[in-house]
Amino acid sequence: MLETIWFVLWAVLWAVYFILDGFDLGAGCLLPVLSKDDKDRRYIYNATGPFWDGNEVWLITAGGVTFAAFPGNYAVMFSALYTPLLMILFALIVRGVAFEFRRHIDDPRWKKLWDICMFAGSFVAAFLFGVAFAGIFAGIPIDEAGHFQGSIINLLTPYNILGGALFVMLFMLHGSIWLAIKTNGELKNRASNFAKKIWPFVTLSGLVFIISTGFATNVFNYYMSYPVLFVIPLMLLFGFMLIWFFIEIASWWKAWFASGLVIGLTTFFGLAGIFPRLLPSSINDQYSMTIFNSASSPLTLKIMLVVVIVFIPIVIGYQTWVYYLFKDKVTEKDLIY
């Protein structure tokens, strides 16, 4: 029971991370797409500036909780995904630093350097998170000792690449909606047009991803035993329609919540189907990491549950306050970056 609660919390933490960091990673990917001049780029930096750091702590927490609740899985998953994970971390490092460094030297080459870091870092992180999570849905080649058999090429299956592409596009949609909320004038028009234009592609990729999940993974086998789970892909499709609807009526905050919902549901969609596995083995299901063979002791799970139940609502409370504090559009006088 405890293990199952932790599975749900684990999935929720990763989903929240993708929802929150998703829009600032998406805005990073859009930096070269939506900006015409330096001022546009500064607006884009400032639109995500107050949020990115707090958002990334959800990654630390998701990682920390994987370590605390399922140390066996933490060990196998992160050593198996060694190269992609470190690439993600380097990507997050250079883009994080870009926020702070870019503004300090008024030289176009210096700014260009950090703009490239911002774009490349955001793109690589978004893409590889998608690859990694699609890989988790489909399973990766781990043997009975939990050792990874294969190379990074084995991770780049068509399905996993599709997952990566879907994440990038979802985040770009999420980010363009955020920029439509936070900016004015020309930049806002470009952001909202972009959201309108990319929506059909994201929705189509989402559909293709759901369908290929039936071929590339065992996710639907589990769904068959608990048909109520089919509600998730249905809600996912409904979420895509909601985004379209709110974009059409130019209700950007609602569109943003809808795209957040879609990102969260995409995460749940696959994770619900691998339960009780945390990392399925594509060699033999017997070798999969599950909540049973990798969980911490009941005492640790209980202590951590108390910590999470007390502190996560507090975190949500003050982070909501920060979003509220900086809810207004970025204006000339707010340009810190």
Next chain:
Amino acid sequence: MDVLILSRLQFALATGFHFLFVPLTLGLSILIAIMERKYVNTGDEEYKRMAKFWGKLFLINFVLGVVTGITLEFQFGTNWARYSAYVGDIFGSLLAIEATTAFFLESTFIAVWHFGWNKLSPRAHATTMWLIAAAGTFSAFWILVANAWMQHPVGYVLRNGRAELNDFFAVVTQPFAIQMFIHTLSGAFILSGFFVMGISAYHILKKQNLSFFKRSFQMALTFALIFSVVEVVQGHMHGAEVAEIQPAKLAAMESHWETTAYAPMAAFLIPDEQGEKNNFEILPVRGVLSMLAYHDPAAEVKGLKYFPVDERPPVTLTFFAFRIMVGLGFLFVLLTLYGWFKRHKLEDYPLYLKIMLFSIPLPYIALQAGWIVAEVGRQPWIVYGLMKTSDAVSNISQTQVLTSFIAFLLVYSLLAVAAFSLIIKFAGQGPDPLPLPAEEKGGEANA
């Protein structure tokens, strides 16, 4: 080089680099919070300018601490998978608690402080820096509790082929953890004090913004003096505890080979690990080591030879790192004590100011040395007495680790150069000039 050595080098690099930035975050946040608090209480605009100037340097430093911290949490899984599986029940939960209770607070409110100057009342804005400072301190507490558990595992049972928690309270309150926390935090505060004093000394020497930088210097001086004294006194207690709990580390710190009563200590020596002896010993004084470790000159101190060769830490590195740390620790007391007596007429002591300017790197060296003593001195154990480092490493390929190690080396070096160049540039520029009333009028006239 094999996966083990490469992984150790990579982890040492990643931690050492992270630890270049974190101490300043811990101490400078408190100093800035005090400055801003004074601004709120007195309404003196100079305190606000101080908070903004030091805050600018703080933010550059802060972001490096954040991004290098993210990699650390994941490297236990990537490179130390067997360690993670073995101790995750305890160690992993401490890291997760750190993120949930402290790092969230720090990272969320840093943005409020940075972007919130015009959105919050001065009082509320000053409070955000106090929250950041408190969160940083909490964060350090949890991380050091986790590290202390590796130094001295308590509150666990060996079950299901791993270490499982059976007394959370024992883990969190063990004296060794509290000692490490006070020791590391005091070091961080000294570093921050010297950082502010050094930069202030530069401007006082140049006679720029005298009142601004004298105030900064005096605040930092009081801070650094208090914690330099705390560090020396408490460091001694901490050392006595190491003697008790990690006798092999103590022997390596002192390069003490033979188990003897009345153990001596020499003013200078060079360890000879091959020959299991010391060369060039100068002025060995009988009983001093026994006295320091056990408060009794006749006490027996275990020598390195008492421990099997494969359970001895690297002696030379541990020994010199310890000597450097202790030597610098005493120097910090002298420098701050001298400054305390001259604090009202600092500008009359240019030599002292120059020394303080060039002393900025010294606490950085002392803290890195301290970390080397703690971590290298614990070897060959990753968890003292429980698991060897060589049994902890992941099953990964050499090419993977070599590639990532080179990537860390390159990226981190470039980032360090960029960060410190920016810090030096803005430190040298001094605070933004005050808007002159005359200028504003002139502007209006032109319009």
